[in-house]
Structures are given as C-alpha cells and as structure tokens.
Amino acid sequence: MTTIAITGAAGFIGTHVSEMLLSRGDTVVGLDNFNDFYDPAIKRANAKHLQRWEGFRLVEGDIQSPESLDAVLGSGDVDAIIHLAARAGVRPSVEDPSLYADVNVRGTIQVLEAAVRYGIERFVFASSSSVYGANTKTPFHEEDPVELPESPYAATKRAGELLCRTYHHLYATTGPLQSLAVLRFFTVYGPGQRPEMAISKFTKRMIQGQTIPMFGDGSSLRDYTYVDDIVAGVVAALDRSQGYRIFNLGGGQPVRLDAMIAAVAKAVGVEPVIEELPMQPGDVQVTVSDCSRAREELGYLPQTSLNDGISEYVKWHMMNRHDSDR
Numbered sequence: 205m206t207t208i209a210i211t212g213a214a215g216f217i218g219t220h221v222s223e224m225l226l227s228r229g230d231t232v233v234g235l236d237n238f239n240d241f242y243d244p245a246i247k248r249a250n251a252k253h254l255q256r257w258e259g260f261r262l263v264e265g266d267i268q269s270p271e272s273l274d275a276v277l278g279s280g281d282v283d284a285i286i287h288l289a290a291r292a293g294v295r296p297s298v299e300d301p302s303l304y305a306d307v308n309v310r311g312t313i314q315v316l317e318a319a320v321r322y323g324i325e326r327f328v329f330a331s332s333s334s335v336y337g338a339n340t341k342t343p344f345h346e347e348d349p350v351e352l353p354e355s356p357y358a359a360t361k362r363a364g365e366l367l368c369r370t371y372h373h374l375y376a377t378t379g380p381l382q383s384l385a386v387l388r389f390f391t392v393y394g395p396g397q398r399p400e401m402a403i404s405k406f407t408k409r410m411i412q413g414q415t416i417p418m419f420g421d422g423s424s425l426r427d428y429t430y431v432d433d434i435v436a437g438v439v440a441a442l443d444r445s446q447g448y449r450i451f452n453l454g455g456g457q458p459v460r461l462d463a464m465i466a467a468v469a470k471a472v473g474v475e476p477v478i479e480e481l482p483m484q485p486g487d488v489q490v491t492v493s494d495c496s497r498a499r500e501e502l503g504y505l506p507q508t509s510l511n512d513g514i515s516e517y518v519k520w521h522m523m524n525r526h527d528s529d530r
C-alpha cells in the first residue's frame with residue numbers, strides 16, 4: 205500500500221486528488237490550516253467528507269511549521285508528497301505580497317526540507333500557468349522563458365519551481381526528491397471550486413439576477429481545465445514522472461471570456477447582463493497551454509469540454525447552494 209501526504213488537502217483541488225487516491229486504495233495524510241482566504245467552513249466540509257474514508261488522516265497545521273510537517277511525516281510510512289497548499293489567486297496577491305511570499309516561498313522551503321528530512325523520493329508541486337506572465341508566444345511551452353511574471357502570486361510560484369529544482373539538484377543523488385514533478389495548472393474549475401473564482405462568482409450572480417462584471421472587452425483567452433482532468437494529471441505525474449520535470453496541465457481548448465460567460469448563462473438558463481470594466485492589475489490577456497509533453501510522458505489527455513464541465517459545476521452549485529452562498 206502507498207501512503208501519500210497532501211498539503212492543502214481540504215482545498216478545492218486537494219479534496220479531489222485525495223479522493224481519487226483513496227478510491228484506488230492509497231492511504232492519504234492531509235495537512236491543512238483551514239485559513240480564511242475563503243470561508244473555512246467549506247474546507248471543514250471537504251475534510252469531513254474525506255474523513256469518511258478509513259485511509260484518510262488529517263493533520264491540522266501550517267506548512268510553515270516543521271512540527272506540523274513532522275506530524276504528517278513522522279510515522280515514517282509516507283512514500284510521496286503532493287504539495288498543493290498555497291495562497292492562490294492573482295488579484296489578492298497584489299494587495300498582500302508578503303503573505304504570498306511567506307506561504308508560497310518560505311512554506312515551500314519547509315515542505316522541501318521535511319521531504320529531505322524524511323527521505324521522501326517522490327514529490328509533486330502545484331505551480332501555475334501564471335508563471336508565463338507576459339509571454340506572447342502561444343501556446344505556452346515548458347521551455348518558454350518565464351522571466352516576466354505579472355503578479356506577486358506568479359513570482360512566488362516561479363520561486364517555488366526554482367526551489368524544487370534546487371532541492372532536486374542538491375539531494376536527489378543521495379535519495380530524497382529523485383522524482384520532482386512541477387505541474388503548471390491552467391485555470392482549474394469544477395464542483396467544489398473556490399468561491400472567489402470567476403465561474404463561481406458568475407454562476408452565483410446569474411442565479412441572483414445580478415449583472416456580470418467583465419474585466420476587459422471579453423476577448424481575453426483562458427485555458428480552462430476541468431478538475432477531473434487535473435486530478436488525472438497529478439496522479440499520472442505522481443506515478444510516472446522521472447527526475448526534475450515541468451509539465452503544463454491545461455484543458456487544451458482556449459476559450460474567450462465572453463464565451464465562458466455565455467456557457468455559464470446557458471447552464472444556469474438566463475440571459476446575462478454584462479457590465480464591462482477595465483482589465484485588473486496582474487491579469488494577463490492570454491493563457492494557452494501546449495500539453496504535448498504531459499501527453500507524451502504522462503499519457504495526459506483532458507476529456508471534459510468547457511460546456512460539459514460548466515454544466516457539472518452549475519449542477520453541483522445548485523445542490524450545494526447554501527454552502528457556496530455562505
């Protein structure tokens with residue numbers, strides 16, 4: 205039996221990844237600090253859901269605390285770490301960059317240090333398409349330059365990638381961190397997604413008959429990735445990646461912002477009233493993934509179209525309305 209430690213296990217992606225691993229028979233030790241970036245009650249409900257599995261153990265604590273990490277890894281039976289815990293979100297990072305540096309950079313160092321301390325050989329790090337920043341060459345390829353981050357969030361994720369590369373270089377030959385997969389997620393959505401994300405906010409506003417604030421003229425392009433596809437990519441990286449390797453995990457189908465709004469409106473069953481606003485600081489115009497490396501090396505093949513994925517999300521939102529409206 206394999207035991208996987210997952211930081212940020214009670215978050216959106218962490219819950220889905222945990223559930224997939226538990227359902228295939230792995231044991232999961234989750235670490236989460238239930239912070240108030242969004243309503244912690246949502247994360248508590250996620251953790252409660254995971255605790256129905258016999259193979260799930262929760263440690264409530266902070267990735268910045270070596271003691272918390274000892275509580276996760278101290279049993280000595282953990283085979284791999286999936287490091288998802290972070291302060292996410294581009295716009296809030298402009299407001300509080302130090303917090304993002306503390307959690308996403310210093311916190312990642314603590315997780316890597318703990319991996320070395322306990323001799324963990326396999327490590328997966330959640331990075332972000334935002335590292336491509338002002339890159340104008342599309343689609344984005346893993347070998348493209350990433351020296352133009354547009355937000356503190358993007359800069360901290362790039363720093364996390366570089367630290368992963370440094371730790372792999374320093375320690376892999378002696379055992380720990382032999383496989384270190386950096387995964388650049390492209391706008392992940394689906395049931396349970398963070399309430400401050402655009403698809404969640406638009407769904408809620410449409411149901412309540414409110415206008416839809418659209419930043420820019422609607423032509424910005426995003427590569428939306430359904431959460432089940434991301435989970436498949438994370439698990440494939442955990443099982444198959446070798447050495448230090450960066451992979452894009454995208455949906456493969458870039459979609460205009462106005463088309464995404466139309467897809468949400470169709471799933472909700474309303475005619476949206478759009479209010480056009482200026483682009484926000486930190487936002488980038490285009491994110492489009494080239495996922496050929498993940499396809500070739502991990503067998504990654506996104507399965508879910510935006511229309512199907514949004515329809516699943518809206519169904520989930522209707523059933524969990526009270527939770528997500530809190």
Ligand SMILES: NC(=O)c1ccc[n+]([C@@H]2O[C@H](COP(=O)([O-])OP(=O)(O)OC[C@H]3O[C@@H](n4cnc5c(N)ncnc54)[C@H](O)[C@@H]3O)[C@@H](O)[C@H]2O)c1
Pocket residue numbers: 211212213214215216217218235236237238239241247265266267268287288289290291292293307311330331332333388389390391392393398
């Ligand atoms: N959702 C996306 O579209 C997306 C896109 C690119 C990258 N990512 C990355 O994927 C990861 C997961 O994102 P998500 O959307 O599930 O976000 P999320 O906020 O739902 O999940 C993150 C979890 O980490 C926990 N956490 C945060 N700081 C912590 C700390 N110091 N100690 C312990 N736990 C802590 C939070 O409480 C939360 O439960 C993040 O690293 C994020 O940057 C997400």
